[in-house]
Amino acid sequence: MNSIRSVLEGVGSALILLVRSISHVGTLTRQKARFIEQCYLIGYTTLPIVGILSFFIGSVLALQSGYSMQDFGTQQFIGALVGLSMVRELGPMMVAILLAGRVGSAITAELASMKVNQEVDALVTMNIAPARILVMPRLVAVLFMMPVLTVIANLVGWFGGSIVCKYTGFISVDTQQYFQALRHVVKFKDVIDGIIKAEIFGFVVVLVCSSIGLSTRGGPREIGAAVTKAVVTSLVLILVLDYFVTKILLALLS
Amino acid sequence: MFNQFLNSEEPVVRKENTAVGVSVQNVSKSFKTLTVLKDFSLNVEPGEIFVLMGPSGSGKSVLLRHIIGLETPDAGRVLINGKDALSEDVRDHVRMALVFQAGALFNSLSVYDNLALYLREHRLGNEKQIKDKVMQALCLLSLEGAAKKYPSELSGGMKKRVAIARALVMEPQLLLYDEPTSELDPVTAATIDEIIATLRDQYRVTTIVVSHDRDLALSIGDRVGILMDGNLIHVGKPDSLTNPTDKRVSDFLYPTVDLKNPRFKK
DSSP: OOHHHHHHHHHHHHHHHHHHHHHGGGGGGGGGGHHHHHHHHGGGGHHHHHHHHHHHHHHHHHHHHHHHHHTTTOOGGGHHHHHHHIIIHHHHHHHHHHHHIIHHHHHHHHHHHHHTTTTHHHHHHTOOHHIIIIHHHHHHHHHHHHHHHHHHHHHHHHEEEEEEHOOTTTTTHHHHHHHHHHHHHHOOOHHHHHHHHHHHHHHHHHHHHHHHHHHHOSSHHHHEEEEEEEHHHHHHHHHHHHHHHHHHHHHHOO | HHHHSSSSSSSSSSSSSOOOOOOEEEEEEETEEEEEEEEEEEEEEETOOOEOOOOSSSSSSHHHHHHTTTTTOSSSEEEHHHEESSSSHHHHSSEEEETTTTTTTTTSSOOOHHHHHHHHHHSSSHHHHHHHHHHHHHHHTTTGGGTOOGGGGGOOHHHHHHHHHHHHTTTTEEEEEEETTTTTOOOHHHHHHHHHHHHHHHHHOEEEEEEESSHHHHOOEEEEEETTTTTEEEEOHHHHHHSSSHHHHHHHHOOOOOOOSSSGGG
């Protein structure tokens, strides 16, 4: 019973935080510095790890599918498989998971530490809404950065797959053939679907991590627990949302 | 530098005299099974320095959090100039500041930015005006050399003074201090006492100080209250505490050290 109550409280506080943050969007032009700083932290500093992971995901996808397809002699379709998988599923999903682990954890740790050290209370006594300067710039920044990270993840993943296809003996699909199959299958609509998913995942991750951070009470142990809770909740939500958002997008597509 | 600003024509805090009165009416507050305040009432007059003393855990800090609107009472209400402390009207139109016990400085901002944040966020002047105001507050507390430092680089006493300076730039009508002299050496503690009294004398800021410091209460308080087990057991002028008739008050203010029969063994 207590755990159900705690989940409902968490959902409630996240929704309240969302409404409060949206009500402060008008102040964004006065918070350019904070917005740019968050774009830098969410986008630029996450880029290297997104690049490395996407490259190897694209590579291993090509390797595994090449291994399976060689029995049927259908290796020439690997480009289509890697292209579509990256753009519709793995690109947005991997970027969101990395965001939760790298940025979400940092957001929760920072906000929880501010809460425990009464810095958030100090903001409230100054009549400065924490949602305005601590959450809203992060939510807007993640909406700007997720499409960029996702597109880069897709391109690097495709590239990783093409390298494997070219230099793996039992696949032997040249780059031109690989991208021809990819272009034939992957449509602009697929890219947009992937970006929509990434936007939803990124927004939810930042909102959940901020909400858990700002709800923290206690000391250093509670800060650690809050970070764990934020990352685990974000990962679960990404996977659950992935199914439902995909279902809705496929229904819209058909 | 301190005198220069105290004697200057241009006040560091607000020009108008708009100190506010505080009325705590029958406030009760519990956290789970722990009752912190029980039907607590208190009136603080505009421009008064009220010192609230009491044992640790008696609910002093919780009371301050109610007055500034950080806590909602289970029963009763807190009025600031006759209006509910939790109302938007009070939040938007009454300038209240709380000097937190641990400072609650923004660790990611420099001392200068800690002070400037309020002015910038509420657009109370251009950068030059903000700089002038911040530097005045820093000079008033002899902190001009610490403007570029970060809170982690400051001593305990400096953190307290920065917290007071941060409250000052808000030009508060009601200034609350939570243990302003705890963990400070006697000279720094006396300096903080002088600053609190000077600010009230010069700008008529209504001041509520929560403290264990008997010297502070006796030297700068207009009235002193003793809070025990969620209730006020004594309210009066500081001289009423020199020879208290209530045994609980005398035991609290003038405890004897009995090595033959120590308290912790009772």
